[in-house]
Amino acid sequence: MQDLLGFEKMVTxxxxxxxxxxxxxxxxxxxxxxxxSGGFRGILTGIAILIFGAIMVRVYSELLILLFRIHDNLVSINQQMKDRNPSGQL
Known part of the structure; x- marks a missing residue:
């Protein structure tokens, strides 16, 4: 609970x-x-929405998740640097 309230764990x-x-x-x-919705044009539009819409939703979600994975990796690197040099000087 403290991780959540202290913004240590991401909910997003x-x-x-x-x-x-x-x-x-x-x-x-x-x-x-x-x-x-009718006609040949409606069928083509529906197929295009199903294919490209699903791909675009996936790509957008992956890009957002990528930002949080980068954050997690940077936090991990920061922690490793602190563990190697506890005095805080590089």
Whole structure:
């Protein structure tokens, strides 16, 4: 609990995963509704939404998660540097 209140543990990656699945649900609903909107153009639009929408939601989510992984790696490097040199001088 102290990690959460002290901002030592990030909550946003969990939120990003939830938003990813909600985004996929929106893409699915949009794609299926476009498929049944009528005509050949609606079918092409629906397929495009399903394919490219799912890819774009995934890419956007991965980019956001990447920022937090970089943060975790930097914190780990910082901790290793402190462990090697406890006086704080480099």
């Amino acid at each position: 990656p969990i939120v990003i995963r939830i938003l990813y699945f909600l985004g996929l649900l929106v893409v699915l609903i949009s794609g299926v509704s476009a498929l049944f």
